[in-house]
Structures are given as structure tokens and as C-alpha cells.
Amino acid sequence: xxxxxxxxxxxxxxxxxxxxxxxxGREVFAVLGANGAGKSTLLAxxxxxxxxxxxxxxxxxxxxxxxxxxxxxxxxxxxxxxxxGIFPGLTVLENLYVGAxxxxxxxxxxxxxxxxxxxxxGERRNQLAGTLSGGESRMxxxxxxxxxxxxxxxxxxxxAGLAPKYVDSFFDKIREIHRTRDVSIILAEQNATxxxxxxxxxxxxxxxxxxAIMDAADVTTEKLKEGYRI
Amino acid sequence: MSLDWLxxxxxxxxxxxxxxxxxxxxxxxQMGLAGIGNFGIVGFFGLGMYTYGxxxxxxxxxxxxxxxxxxxxxxxxxxxxxxxxxxLIGWFISDLDGDGVLVGTLGFATVVYSLxxxxxxxxxxxxxxxxxxxxxxxxKGNSLFWLGLMLLLVVAATYYVARVHRSPxxxxxxxxxxxxxLARSLGKPTFGIKLSLFAIGSAxxxxxxxxxxxxxxxxxxxxxxxxxxxxxxxxLVLGGSARVWGAVVGVLLTAGLFDIVVQIYLPxxxxxxxxxxxxxxxxxxxxxxxxxxxxxxxxxxGDMRRDKLVARLGRG
Numbered sequence: 001x002x003x004x005x006x007x008x009x010x011x012x013x014x015x016x017x018x019x020x021x022x023x024x025g026r027e028v029f030a031v032l033g034a035n036g037a038g039k040s041t042l043l044a045x046x047x048x049x050x051x052x053x054x055x056x057x058x059x060x061x062x063x064x065x066x067x068x069x070x071x072x073x074x075x076x077x078x079x080x081x082x083x084x085g086i087f088p089g090l091t092v093l094e095n096l097y098v099g100a101x102x103x104x105x106x107x108x109x110x111x112x113x114x115x116x117x118x119x120x121x122g123e124r125r126n127q128l129a130g131t132l133s134g135g136e137s138r139m140x141x142x143x144x145x146x147x148x149x150x151x152x153x154x155x156x157x158x159x160a161g162l163a164p165k166y167v168d169s170f171f172d173k174i175r176e177i178h179r180t181r182d183v184s185i186i187l188a189e190q191n192a193t194x195x196x197x198x199x200x201x202x203x204x205x206x207x208x209x210x211x212a213i214m215d216a217a218d219v220t221t222e223k224l225k226e227g228y229r230i
Numbered sequence: 231m232s233l234d235w236l237x238x239x240x241x242x243x244x245x246x247x248x249x250x251x252x253x254x255x256x257x258x259x260q261m262g263l264a265g266i267g268n269f270g271i272v273g274f275f276g277l278g279m280y281t282y283g284x285x286x287x288x289x290x291x292x293x294x295x296x297x298x299x300x301x302x303x304x305x306x307x308x309x310x311x312x313x314x315x316x317x318l319i320g321w322f323i324s325d326l327d328g329d330g331v332l333v334g335t336l337g338f339a340t341v342v343y344s345l346x347x348x349x350x351x352x353x354x355x356x357x358x359x360x361x362x363x364x365x366x367x368x369x370k371g372n373s374l375f376w377l378g379l380m381l382l383l384v385v386a387a388t389y390y391v392a393r394v395h396r397s398p399x400x401x402x403x404x405x406x407x408x409x410x411x412l413a414r415s416l417g418k419p420t421f422g423i424k425l426s427l428f429a430i431g432s433a434x435x436x437x438x439x440x441x442x443x444x445x446x447x448x449x450x451x452x453x454x455x456x457x458x459x460x461x462x463x464x465x466l467v468l469g470g471s472a473r474v475w476g477a478v479v480g481v482l483l484t485a486g487l488f489d490i491v492v493q494i495y496l497p498x499x500x501x502x503x504x505x506x507x508x509x510x511x512x513x514x515x516x517x518x519x520x521x522x523x524x525x526x527x528x529x530x531x532g533d534m535r536r537d538k539l540v541a542r543l544g545r546g
Binding site for chain 1: 398401402404405408409411412413414415416417418419420
């Protein structure tokens with residue numbers, strides 16, 4: 001589905017992701033790593049929000065190395081950033097509707113599915129998104145990305161800073177999205193324990209390099225420490 | 231029906247106020263929805279005015295074409311040239327932050343003013359140039375005709391703005407204004423959308439400028455001073471830049487009150503009209519802008535949805 005071949009990216013001449021090779025199929029793929037390891041940069045690069053310095057990026061057999069983010073979104077890559085994932089001046093419903101501007105399926109069908117997945121936001125559909133709590137905002141951001149009918153969903157630390165009651169619920173939703181909607185997911189996460197509960201495979205990033213790629217079932221504390229280079 | 235009560239002053243004042251409302255509606259799309267703070271309004275207005283003037287006066291139109299065809303072609307030229315200028319300026323400012331956009335667009339207006347002043351061969355320089363009126367309804371009839379056309383344009387612009395507000399395109403504009411990188415990841419080309427929005431708004435302002443040239447019969451650089459931008463900006467902010475009727479209400483409360491009620495109906499000494507009133511007008515507008523930003527930053531009409539929500543949360 002998504003193949004990254006020797007990709008390098010970063011900001012203003014500073015290389016953050018260094019010659020990374022990844023191949024993600026129909027699975028939940030977790031990106032683990034300490035603060036500053038490059039998880040968010042990697043996801044923003046895959047969403048085409050940060051240009052590649054070198055390397056190639058292929059999605060569903062098409063080269064997307066040089067396309068802008070709106071093209072990659074139109075081809076089926078949904079992106080939920082860690083912060084500022086909603087439009088605060090629009091209502092919850094409007095936030096969801098702006099996600100449904102691409103694709104041929106009925107907007108109402110998509111909305112019903114998202115509300116079924118996140119009933120809490122359905123109850124707040126006419127509320128301005130800027131007045132929601134952190135957990136509700138994440139649900140709206142995730143719902144908005146799902147309204148795009150993505151084939152691949154990039155979730156950047158969706159549970160960072162959330163109350164514990166939301167964290168468990170959110171990981172359950174991630175599993176449900178993958179299982180019921182046949183959406184591949186790349187999940188950047190600091191909470192390794194939770195991420196490993198839902199992931200099929202993981203990559204551990206250390207200073208922008210993949211220090212380990214393995215099946216989630218094979219991950220041990222020792223292997224994680226080795227990957228984190230602790 | 232007698233139209234004696236409609237003096238030439240009143241018709242001209244109504245025309246000016248209507249033109250200001252029209253430009254404020256186009257600014258509303260750019261600034262109120264997409265968050266692009268265009269401070270070069272008078273630049274597009276002036277470019278439209280001068281493009282029309284240069285085309286109608288400097289091109290040797292054959293007599294066989296009559297008066298109307300050159301007029302239509304010159305109007306179209308004004309719209310096309312300002313739309314292209316809007317695209318070009320939009321392209322230049324696309325990656326700038328809010329301050330950069332304000333300075334960039336203000337710089338464009340300054341360039342237009344300087345060209346109007348320096349390119350004497352085309353524009354007539356500081357002395358300006360006369361523009362003929364192709365309509366033949368007599369002096370008052372012509373003025374009423376152009377006032378009617380301007381009002382029609384304002385109604386059309388307001389209707390278009392209302393349609394945009396209710397459409398997915400309008401929601402996308404708001405999304406772009408609030409978080410463009412995120413809006414880019416929605417699968418729509420935000421750069422192209424901003425560019426087309428800037429072109430449409432600029433073309434609208436240019437058309438108003440061109441109609442103004444005909445109504446005024448004369449164009450000169452003093453018509454494209456910063457006070458035009460100020461009147462549009464103050465009116466929109468005062469009325470409420472997030473609301474469809476914000477431009478209408480705001481301009482009526484500022485330019486409407488001052489240019490119609492104060493200048494025409496208040497018994498003021500004649501000596502005030504040349505220097506005192508224009509200066510007082512700018513001072514009052516500036517003070518109103520400061521007061522509104524301090525006490526009611528969302529304008530007189532505010533943001534109804536937000537107001538309702540705050541009221542509801544307050545009761546809860």
C-alpha cells in the first residue's frame with residue numbers, strides 16, 4: 001500500500017528523517033520513539049505536508065514523492081495531526097462536512113458511520129469545535145479524516161494529553177476503524193504499551209532513523225530499549 | 231413619480247455608499263471567510279478605474295463601433311486586468327503571514343497610485359482625464375442609471391456572498407482561513423482556491439472602479455487615496471466581517487451616516503466641505519475602528535452562532 005524508499009525530510013535544511021525505508025500494507029503500523037525521534041515529522045512527510053529532500057514515496061502503486069498534500073489526500077491518505085486537527089470556528093458538523101469534499105459516496109452515509117463510531121461528537125454536532133474538550137477534539141479530527149474515506153489513515157499521537165478514560169476508548173476505536181472499514185493505519189505513539197495492543201507491526205525511530213522494524217507480537221522490553229537506544 | 235427629492239448630491243452620495251458596500255462584500259469573502267487581510271482595495275478599485283479610462287480614451291475606436299461597444303469592451307478589460315492583477319498579487323502573497331499580506335497589498339495600492347500619477351501619457355497624471363458617458367438619458371437620468379447599476383451589482387454581490395456562506399465552498403474558505411495546512415490535507419487545492427478568490431474579489435472591486443469612472447466623468451489620482459480602503463475596511467469590521475449583512479450594516483453606519491446624513495442633511499457652514507469634513511471623516515472612521523476593535527471585535531452584528539453558543543453555555 002505505502003512504500004517509502006530511502007526518504008529524507010526535515011525543516012529548513014535540517015534533516016530529521018534520515019534515509020528511512022518502510023513498507024506498510026493492510027495493517028495497523030505503529031511508529032514508536034522518544035520525544036524528538038521524528039515521529040510527527042515522518043507522518044507529516046507521508047501526508048506530503050513536508051517535502052522530501054530525497055528518496056521515493058509510493059502509494060497504491062503510484063509515485064507520490066512530489067505531489068502536494070491535497071493530491072495525496074485525494075488519492076486516499078487521511079491525516080490527523082497531533083495538535084490543531086480541527087477548525088475551531090466551524091461547528092462539529094461543519095468540521096466533518098469539510099472532510100467529505102472528496103470521494104463519491106454520499107456525505108450523509110459517511111456522517112452516519114462516523115457518528116456511529118463516535119457517538120459523543122454526534123451529540124455535539126451543532127457546537128463550535130473550538131469549545132470542545134481535548135478528547136472530543138481528537139474524535140472530531142479523526143472523524144473528519146474518516147469522512148475523506150481514506151485507504152490509509154495517519155494518526156499522530158491521538159491520545160497525547162488525554163484523560164485515561166479517553167485513552168482506552170480511543171485505542172478501541174483505532175482497532176475498530178481498521179477492522180470494520182478496512183483502513184490501514186499508521187499510528188505515531190509514545191504510549192508503547194497501548195500502541196502494541198493494537199498494532200500488527202512497529203518501527204522504532206531513533207533520531208530519525210529506523211532502529212528496529214518488527215512484528216508487534218515479537219516486541220520485548222529488551223528489543224524496545226535497544227530500539228530506543230536507551 | 232417625481233424624483234425632485236433626489237438631488238445630484240444625494241444620487242452621488244448613494245452611489246458612493248453603494249460602491250463601498252460592494253467592495254466590502256468582496257472583501258468579506260477574502261478577509262471575513264478566508265482570512266486574507268487585503269489592504270490594497272483601493273489599488274484594485276483604481277486599476278479598474280484607470281484601465282477603463284485608458285481603454286476608452288486612448289484607443290482610437292472607429293466611429294462605426296458607436297459608443298456602446300467600446301464602453302462594453304473597456305468595462306470587460308477593467309474586469310479582466312484587475313482579475314489578472316489579483317491573481318498575480320495573490321500568488322505573491324500566498325506564502326506570507328498576515329502582516330506580510332497587509333504590507334504586500336498596501337504596496338500594490340501604492341504602485342497603482344504612483345503609476346496613475348507618473349504615467350501622464352496614459353493616465354493624464356495629476357491632472358487626470360475626462361471619461362465620456364455612453365448612456366444618453368440626460369444628466370440626471372444617466373446618474374440614476376449608474377446608481378441603479380451599482381445597486382444591482384451590490385445586490386448580486388450580497389446574494390453571491392450569502393450563497394457562498396451556505397455552500398461547501400464557503401466552509402472550505404473558513405477552513406483555509408483558520409488552518410491552511412490542515413485544509414490542504416482535505417484533498418482540495420487551497421492555493422488555487424485562494425488565488426481564484428483573490429481574482430474574483432479583485433475583479434469585483436475593479437468593476438466598481440470602472441463604473442465609478444463613468445459616473446464621475448473624470449478620473450484622477452486623488453480618487454484613489456487610502457481613504458477608499460479605510461472606508462471599506464472600517465465598514466466591514468464595524469458591521470461584522472463574519473456575517474453576510476456585516477458589510478451592508480457597517481458601511482451604512484459609517485459612510486452612509488457621514489456621506490449622506492451629515493454631509494447633505496446637516497446644516498454645516500459651506501467652508502467646512504472642502505477641508506474640514508474630509509479630515510473629520512477620516513478621524514471619525516479611525517476612532518470608530520479603534521472602538522469597535524476594543525469593545526466589539528466581531529462587529530455590530532457579531533458572529534451570531536458564537537453569540538448563541540456563548541449565551542447557551544452561560545445559562546448552562
